[in-house]
Amino acid sequence: MKIVCSKNSLLxxxxxxxRAVPVRTTLDILKCILIKADPEGITLTANDTTLxxxxxxxxxxxxxxxxxxxxxxxxxxxxxxxxxxxxxETDADxxxxxxxxxxxxxxAGRGTDDFIALxxxxxxxxxxxxxxxxKEMINQVIFSIAESDLNAAMAGVYVEVLNNTLxxxxxxxxxxxxxxxxxxxxxxxxxxxxxxxxxSDLSRIINGGLEDEMHxxxxxxxIIFEFGSTRMVSRLIEGQYFRIESMLRSEYETHVKVNKxxxxxxxxxxxxxxxxxxxxxxxxxxxxxxMNLKLRSGIGAMNENLFIEKEGQDIKIAFNPRxxxxxxxxxxxxxxxxxxxxxxxxxxxKNEEETYTYVVLPxxxxxx
Amino acid sequence: MKIVCSKNSLLxxxxxxxRAVPVRTTLDILKCILIKADPEGITLTANDTTLxxxxxxxxxxxxxxxxxxxxxxxxxxxxxxxxxxxxxETDADxxxxxxxxxxxxxxAGRGTDDFIALxxxxxxxxxxxxxxxxKEMINQVIFSIAESDLNAAMAGVYVEVLNNTLxxxxxxxxxxxxxxxxxxxxxxxxxxxxxxxxxSDLSRIINGGLEDEMHxxxxxxxIIFEFGSTRMVSRLIEGQYFRIESMLRSEYETHVKVNKxxxxxxxxxxxxxxxxxxxxxxxxxxxxxxMNLKLRSGIGAMNENLFIEKEGQDIKIAFNPRxxxxxxxxxxxxxxxxxxxxxxxxxxxKNEEETYTYVVLPxxxxxx
Numbered sequence: 092m093k094i095v096c097s098k099n100s101l102l103x104x105x106x107x108x109x110r111a112v113p114v115r116t117t118l119d120i121l122k123c124i125l126i127k128a129d130p131e132g133i134t135l136t137a138n139d140t141t142l143x144x145x146x147x148x149x150x151x152x153x154x155x156x157x158x159x160x161x162x163x164x165x166x167x168x169x170x171x172x173x174x175x176x177x178x179x180e181t182d183a184d185x186x187x188x189x190x191x192x193x194x195x196x197x198x199a200g201r202g203t204d205d206f207i208a209l210x211x212x213x214x215x216x217x218x219x220x221x222x223x224x225x226k227e228m229i230n231q232v233i234f235s236i237a238e239s240d241l242n243a244a245m246a247g248v249y250v251e252v253l254n255n256t257l258x259x260x261x262x263x264x265x266x267x268x269x270x271x272x273x274x275x276x277x278x279x280x281x282x283x284x285x286x287x288x289x290x291s292d293l294s295r296i297i298n299g300g301l302e303d304e305m306h307x308x309x310x311x312x313x314i315i316f317e318f319g320s321t322r323m324v325s326r327l328i329e330g331q332y333f334r335i336e337s338m339l340r341s342e343y344e345t346h347v348k349v350n351k352x353x354x355x356x357x358x359x360x361x362x363x364x365x366x367x368x369x370x371x372x373x374x375x376x377x378x379x380x381x382m383n384l385k386l387r388s389g390i391g392a393m394n395e396n397l398f399i400e401k402e403g404q405d406i407k408i409a410f411n412p413r414x415x416x417x418x419x420x421x422x423x424x425x426x427x428x429x430x431x432x433x434x435x436x437x438x439x440x441k442n443e444e445e446t447y448t449y450v451v452l453p454x455x456x457x458x459x
Numbered sequence: 460m461k462i463v464c465s466k467n468s469l470l471x472x473x474x475x476x477x478r479a480v481p482v483r484t485t486l487d488i489l490k491c492i493l494i495k496a497d498p499e500g501i502t503l504t505a506n507d508t509t510l511x512x513x514x515x516x517x518x519x520x521x522x523x524x525x526x527x528x529x530x531x532x533x534x535x536x537x538x539x540x541x542x543x544x545x546x547x548e549t550d551a552d553x554x555x556x557x558x559x560x561x562x563x564x565x566x567a568g569r570g571t572d573d574f575i576a577l578x579x580x581x582x583x584x585x586x587x588x589x590x591x592x593x594k595e596m597i598n599q600v601i602f603s604i605a606e607s608d609l610n611a612a613m614a615g616v617y618v619e620v621l622n623n624t625l626x627x628x629x630x631x632x633x634x635x636x637x638x639x640x641x642x643x644x645x646x647x648x649x650x651x652x653x654x655x656x657x658x659s660d661l662s663r664i665i666n667g668g669l670e671d672e673m674h675x676x677x678x679x680x681x682i683i684f685e686f687g688s689t690r691m692v693s694r695l696i697e698g699q700y701f702r703i704e705s706m707l708r709s710e711y712e713t714h715v716k717v718n719k720x721x722x723x724x725x726x727x728x729x730x731x732x733x734x735x736x737x738x739x740x741x742x743x744x745x746x747x748x749x750m751n752l753k754l755r756s757g758i759g760a761m762n763e764n765l766f767i768e769k770e771g772q773d774i775k776i777a778f779n780p781r782x783x784x785x786x787x788x789x790x791x792x793x794x795x796x797x798x799x800x801x802x803x804x805x806x807x808x809k810n811e812e813e814t815y816t817y818v819v820l821p822x823x824x825x826x827x
Contacts, residue, residue, distance in 0.1 A: 164731070164758065171728045194728060198759035360539045360562060363532070390532065391566035 092128050092156025092181045096148055098172045098191065104135045104148040105166045107321055110292040111137040111144040112162040123159035124166075125206050126179075128152040136209065137162060142289050143209040144296075146321040154180075158200040160187060168196055209324050212315055214308035216281045218252055218274060222318060225307075226299035228259050228270045229290045231421040231447060236287040237263035247284040247328040250307075250314070254280070260335070261287075266414050267335055267450040281309045284332055289314075289325040296321065338437060338450055343430040347377060348400040351427045354382075355419040357395050358412040361386040364393055365412065372409035372454045377401060377431070386412070408434045409456035415440075418449035460496050460524025460549045464516055466540045466559065472503045472516040473534045475689055478660040479505040479512040480530040488573045491527035492534075494547075495571075496520045504577065505530060510657050511577040512664075514689040522548075526568040528555060536564055577692050580683055582676035584649045586620055586642060590686060593675075594667035596627050596638045597658045599789040599815060604655040605631035615652040615696040618675075618682070622648070628703070629655075634782050635703055635818040649677045652700055657682075657693040664689065706805060706818055711798040715745060716768040719795045722750075723787040725763050726780040729754040732761055733780065740777035740822045745769060745799070754780070776802045777824035783808075786817035 105124065113121055116139070125136040133150040136143065158181045168189060169177065178190040185200040232248060239245040249260040255278060258271045297305065297318055305318035316323040361373040366388045376383040382397045408431060418440055419427070430439040434453060441448040473492065481489055484507070493504040501518040504511065526549045536557060537545065546558040553568040600616060607613040617628040623646060626639045665673065665686055673686035684691040729741040734756045744751040750765045776799060786808055787795070798807040802821060809816040 167731055168728070171724070171731065173724070193765070194725070194761065194763040196728075196731075196759060196761045356539070356541070357562070360536070360564075363535055363539065363564075391564060393562065393564045395562040397561070 092126070092158055092179070093152075093154035094126075094128050094133055094179050095151040095153065095176050096133065096179075098169060098174050098177050100148045101177055102166070102169050104146045105162070105169060107146045107296050108135045108137040108144045109162050109166060110296060111139050111142045111323075113139040120159065120201070120205050120207070122161055122163070123201065123206065124162045125157065125159050125203055127157045127203075128155050130155065136206075138207050138209055140207060141286060141326045142292065143207075143324045144292075144321065145209060146319075148320070156181060157203045158185060158187060159203045159206050160198070160200045164198060168198070209322075210313065212308070212310045212313045212324060214310045214313075214315060216252070216279050217306055217308045218257065218278050219276070219304055219306050220257060220272075220274060221301055222297040222299050222303040222305050223301045224257070224272050225305060226294050226297055228257070228272060229294040231270050232259045232261045232268040233287060233290055233294070234417045234421070235261045235263050235266050235268040239264075243328050244284050244330055244332055246287050247332075248287055248290050249282065249284055249332040251282040252278050252280055252309075253282075260332070262333060262335065265411070265452050266418070267338060267448075268418065269448040271446050282332070283309055283314050284328040284330070285314050285325060286328055289323070293323060296323075339448065340432065340436075340439070343403065343432055343439070345377060345401065345403040345406050345431040347382065347429040347431070348426055349382065349397060349429065351419055351422060351425060353397055354427070355416060357384050357397055358416050358419070360395065361393050361412045362416075364388045364390045366390055370411065372456050373412040374407065374409045374456050374458075376405075376407045378405045406431050406434065408438065408453050410438070410451060410453055414451045418451065422447065422449075460494070460526055460547070461520075461522035462494075462496050462501055462547050463519040463521065463544055464501065464547075466537060466542050466545050468516045469545055470534070470537050472514045473530070473537060475514045475664050476503045476505040476512045477530050477534060478664060479507050479510045479691075481507040488527065488569070488575070490529055490531070491569065491574065492530045493525060493527050493571055493574045495525045497523050504574075506575050506577055508575060509654060509694045510660065511575075511692045512660075512689065513577060514687075516688070524549060525571045526553060526555060527571050527574050528566070528568045532566060536566070577690075578681065580676070580678045580681045580692060582678045582681075582683060584620070584647050585674055585676045586625065586646050587644070587672055587674050588625060588640070588642060589669055590665040590667050590671040590673050591669040592625070592640050593673060594662050594665055596625070596640060597662040599638050600627045600629045600636040601655060601658055601662070602785045602789070603629045603631050603634050603636040607632075611696050612652050612698055612700050614655050615700075616655060616658050617650065617700040618653055619650040620646050620648055620677075621650075628700070630701060630703065633779070633820050634786070635706060635816075636786065637816040639814050650700070651677055651682050652696040652698070653682055653693060654696055657691070661691060664691075707816070708800065708804075708807070711771065711800055711807070713745060713769065713771040713774045713799040715750065715797040715799070716794055717750065717765060717797065719787055719790060719793060721765055722795070723784060725752050725765055726784050726787070728763065729761050729780045730784075732756045732758045734758055738779065740824050741780040742775065742777045742824050742826075744773075744775045746773045774799050774802065776806065776821050778806070778819060778821055782819045786819065790815065790817075 127134045136145040172191040180188045187200040189196040237245045251258040255274045260269050308315040364386050371388040373386045382399045384395050437450045437452050495502045504513040540559040548556045555568040557564040605613045619626040623642045624639050628637050676683040732754050739756040741754045750767045752763050805818045805820050
């Protein structure tokens with residue numbers, strides 16, 4: 092194999108596919124990136140067996156061939172090269188020579204026989220959506236997944252194409268996060284549980300531009316993302332997702348409007364007194380025009396009032412402040428609407444259009 | 460005690476004195492900051508017994524008094540407050556109340572009887588120099604100190620006032636770093652070994668402006684830094700500093716001029732192949748107009764040529780590339796001058812005025 096490509100496009104390609112190189116593995120071939128040079132061009136591939144990524148890079152192939160190279164060493168070499176053309180050549184013993192300007196490097200590659208190819212997937216349905224929407228939706232739900240030995244689905248994002256909307260749902264036993272976005276065309280309904288790591292990786296790789304379109308292809312066991320010159324293939328988490336309808340009420344006793352930044356900063360101050368050994372909740376006392384926040388622990392005590400608009404009943408209810416903060420951090424509205432029922436019922440933060448819905452369970456509390 | 464001060468000036472003061480709060484200690488009082496309000500104003504003090512820092516903050520004292528408060532908790536509370544006036548009040552049981560806008564906090568302070576006051580120091584001599592110069596000099600020598608159980612002086616910076624220059628020297632057994640800066644006035648000669656940590660802390664606290672003047676006061680066992688409204692008192696490391704004159708030759712066999720950025724990037728690429736278990740050196744082969752860098756290890760091999768200007772003998776010599784890189788990173792010149800004698804003699808990087816001198820020991824090498 093003999094190829095020439097620019098340092099920057101090679102590095103961009105390596106950074107993209109490296110997301111599918113496992114941090115820890117005992118299988119050496121999984122640590123490698125496959126470089127394939129054929130008459131159509133150069134493809135970089137990595138595959139950790141759950142997630143596989145391949146990307147094409149602009150190239151001049153002088154001699155076709157394939158080689159597997161340790162991803163971390165190869166990426167580090169390319170990163171430290173001057174910004175110029177890089178010449179890569181392999182010999183019969185899988186030796187790899189890398190040249191750039193006056194620098195030359197020799198490293199050992201390996202044969203590609205045991206490299207695990209990306210699965211061939213027959214997709215049954217496909218949607219088109221902007222990278223901006225996908226990136227934003229991921230970032231607004233990904234924080235409430237949980238690694239659970241008891242239920243694999245908790246480590247996933249439930250993706251639904253439903254009535255021409257794209258919907259993402261996550262939950263971790265203490266809260267539910269839901270984002271909905273309208274699709275521009277008509278699509279068949281379909282759903283899948285996508286591993287959280289796949290979505291974290293995707294959100295880091297895509298540009299996220301409003302004009303950048305991407306395709307999501309669904310099959311029985313896989314989801315495929317196609318964008319630019321890159322293709323990501325991820326296994327799905329098997330099984331049924333949770334039935335969450337009973338948690339999502341539409342009738343409430345109390346409706347509060349509050350400035351998001353003020354509420355977030357106030358909750359942040361309450362965390363100063365959260366003792367890791369004895370987690371005290373923040374107690375919210377909601378009366379007309381005022382919400383009082385109070386937290387007392389062995390470390391100290393805080394007490395603060397926020398101006399609010401309120402409809403309905405007064406209420407006293409307690410939360411783990413960090414769970415509320417996680418939701419508030421990803422909401423972009425200046426004012427938020429909070430809906431409450433009783434001290435032992437979940438609270439719901441959502442906008443009128445219900446493009447986002449965050450449900451947080453309260454915790455027990457005792458007054459001093 | 461009852462005081463009012465702006466959140467920002469209080470936070471700035473806390474960040475300054477917190478440098479003298481030890482990260483780990485079993486003595487609770489050392490984790491505290493002393494707040495003292497007297498008719499002249501408010502002083503914050505911290506003292507880890509090697510380094511003590513006190514700073515004055517703009518204030519309105521309503522009631523004099525003193526209190527010791529856990530530095531980390533207090534700083535975190537103040538950091539999370541809105542930018543407004545902060546009201547602090549203590550009660551007879553050392554309870555501390557902190558109020559800002561509608562937020563109020565209650566934490567436990569402690570009595571100040573066991574707080575270790577800064578030592579009273581009679582300084583014998585004093586110099587004035589810009590914060591810019593001190594900050595720059597520290598950053599250009601601090602990297603070559605070493606924690607050594609055998610020789611405490613290696614963990615220090617040797618500071619000399621010598622013929623109306625300020626000189627800082629560090630060494631770690633593999634290299635020596637020296638920076639010299641002219642002083643504007645005439646001063647008596649004096650020298651001291653200052654703990655490296657004191658200088659790291661100082662360089663982070665001072666603004667480093669060209670117009671910001673600071674004073675260095677020397678006594679037998681202490682050095683004092685006075686700048687703005689802050690005073691740092693540090694113990695000195697006892698004993699004699701090393702005699703390094705024999706390492707500083709003025710006659711050389713080879714003189715090389717090379718572009719600093721190119722040399723640094725080339726050395727950086729050689730570190731890709733440094734195996735932590737079997738540290739191979741980078742081998743420099745210096746001939747007319749060319750320096751070849753070569754490193755071969757179990758990971759792979761690199762080979763690169765740099766354009767140089769050379770006077771004197773050809774030479775082949777080997778180094779730990781990271782030691783050369785540390786020096787090159789802090790030199791601001793575009794071109795550097797390297798002076799060599801023989802393959803087993805230290806190399807010297809210095810400018811004509813000798814405001815900086817970096818001496819690096821070579822290592823043994825075998826050609827493949």
